[in-house]
Amino acid sequence: MTVSATRTGVVHLVERAPQLAGAEMVAALVPPPQFADATFDTYRTDPAYPSQQEAKDLLQAFSGASAPAKGGLFRRAKRPELKPGVYLDGGFGVGKTHLLASVYHAMPARRKYFGSFIEYTALVGALGYQKTVELFRGADLLCIDEFELDDPGDTMVMTRLLGELVGSGTRLAATSNTPPNALGEGRFAAQDFLREIHAMSASFQTIRIDGTDFRHRALDGHAAVLDPPQYEAAIADAAAAGLASDDTFDALVAHLARVHPSRYIRLIDGLSLVGLRDVAPFTDQSAALRFVAFIDRVYDAQLPIRATGTSLDLVFPEEMLAGGYRKKYLRAISRLVASTLD
Numbered sequence: 001m002t003v004s005a006t007r008t009g010v011v012h013l014v015e016r017a018p019q020l021a022g023a024e025m026v027a028a029l030v031p032p033p034q035f036a037d038a039t040f041d042t043y044r045t046d047p048a049y050p051s052q053q054e055a056k057d058l059l060q061a062f063s064g065a066s067a068p069a070k071g072g073l074f075r076r077a078k079r080p081e082l083k084p085g086v087y088l089d090g091g092f093g094v095g096k097t098h099l100l101a102s103v104y105h106a107m108p109a110r111r112k113y114f115g116s117f118i119e120y121t122a123l124v125g126a127l128g129y130q131k132t133v134e135l136f137r138g139a140d141l142l143c144i145d146e147f148e149l150d151d152p153g154d155t156m157v158m159t160r161l162l163g164e165l166v167g168s169g170t171r172l173a174a175t176s177n178t179p180p181n182a183l184g185e186g187r188f189a190a191q192d193f194l195r196e197i198h199a200m201s202a203s204f205q206t207i208r209i210d211g212t213d214f215r216h217r218a219l220d221g222h223a224a225v226l227d228p229p230q231y232e233a234a235i236a237d238a239a240a241a242g243l244a245s246d247d248t249f250d251a252l253v254a255h256l257a258r259v260h261p262s263r264y265i266r267l268i269d270g271l272s273l274v275g276l277r278d279v280a281p282f283t284d285q286s287a288a289l290r291f292v293a294f295i296d297r298v299y300d301a302q303l304p305i306r307a308t309g310t311s312l313d314l315v316f317p318e319e320m321l322a323g324g325y326r327k328k329y330l331r332a333i334s335r336l337v338a339s340t341l342d
Contacts, residue, residue: 010239011271013247014255018266022127025262026135029113031143032300035101043098049210052095055088058207059099062086062173063106083205085162085172089190090209096175099209100143103173109140116300117148117158118293122262124157133164144174146331149196150324159197166203174204223305223312223340225279234306235275242272249279249309256290264297274298274339279309281317288316289325292332299335304342312336 020028031038040060045052062082086103088096104114113136120142124132136142142165148154162172176193190208194201226234238244245268247255259267268274282288298305305312313336316329 008239008242010244010246013245013267014251016267018263020263022131022135025123028265029115031101031104031114033302035097038098038101039105040102043095043102046211051208051210055207055209059103063103083203084166085204087193087204087206088175088209089206094209094211097145100145100173100175104143107141111139112141113139114143116145116296121154126260126262136165137168139170141171147174147176149176149192155196159199163200221337223337225311226306226308228308231306231308238273243270244273244275245271246275248277253287253291256294261293264294268298268301271303274303274305276307279307279312281310281315285320288320292328295332295335299339305339312340
C-alpha cells in the first residue's frame with residue numbers, strides 16, 4: 001500500500017526515503033498552507049504603526065496589484081524606477097511573511113516561486129548551481145522568506161544566483177530571519193542584509209515595517225511534554241482520524257542526515273501529526289541544524305507535534321544558543337513551543 005493511499009494509521013518517518021526530481025522541487029515552491037490565501041486585503045495594518053500601511057502600499061505597487069494614489073511615493077509615472085527587488089525589514093511577528101505571500105499571489109506572473117532561504121540553498125546543494133540556475137532562468141518572481149545571514153557560504157551562493165536571475169529579468173522579494181522576542185536584538189536587519197549581499201544591494205528597495213509581535217510568544221514558555229500513556233493515546237487518536245508518524249527522536253535525527261533537506265517536505269507528506277519519543281538534547285551542531293530545517297517544514301505544514309522526554313524547547317544547549325546560529329535556534333524554539341501546544 002502506498003503512502004498516498006493511506007488516509008489513517010501510523011507511519012514511521014525513518015522508513016520513508018522520498019525522491020524528488022529537480023522540476024518537482026521547483027514546482028513545490030509555493031506559499032505554506034497558512035498563507036495559501038494571503039492577500040493585501042487580509043493584511044490588517046495597525047494604525048499605531050503607519051509604516052505597515054506604507055509597506056502595504058509600496059508592495060502593492062511593486063506587485064502591480066493596484067495603482068497607487070496620485071501623489072504617492074510610487075506614482076504610475078515613476079513605476080519604471082522601481083528596483084527589481086524589495087526587502088521587507090521588520091521585527092518578528094509583524095506580518096512580513098503574510099505580505100511576501102501577498103506579493104506572490106498578487107503579481108500577474110506566469111512563473112513565480114515562494115520558498116524559504118534554506119529551500120533555495122538546498123536546491124543548489126541537491127542539483128548543483130548551474131542546474132538550479134537553468135531551472136529558475138526566465139522566472140518572473142522569486143520570493144525568499146527568512147533570508148539567512150549567518151552562513152557566509154550560503155549567502156554568497158544565493159547572491160550569485162539572484163544576480164544571474166535579475167540579469168535575465170526576474171524580480172525578487174525577500175525578508176530576513178529575526179530572533180523572536182530577543183529584546184530587540186537584531187530586530188531590524190536591513191543593513192546586515194545589504195552588507196551581506198553587497199553584490200546585489202543596489203537591486204533592492206528596503207521597506208521598513210514596525211510593529212509588535214502579534215503572536216506574543218515568550219521564549220520562557222516550554223513545549224508540552226507527554227508521559228508515555230498520554231503519548232500513546234495522542235498517537236492513537238490522531239491515527240484514527242488521519243495519518244500520524246511515530247519515531248524515536250534519535251532515530252529521526254539520524255535519518256535526517258540521510259535525506260537531503262530539499263526532500264524534508266516529502267517526509268511529512270500526508271501527515272496530520274508528528275510523534276517523537278524520548279527527545280534528548282543535541283550534542284552535534286550539524287544534526288541540530290538539520291532538525292531546524294525539518295521543523296521549518298513541519299511548522300509550515302501546520303502539523304502538531306506530540307513528544308516524550310526532554311521538552312523540545314530545551315534540545316539546543318546553551319553553547320549552541322550562544323553561537324553563530326542563534327537566530328535559527330530561537331526561531332525553531334518558538335515554532336516547537338507553538339506546535340506542541342496546538
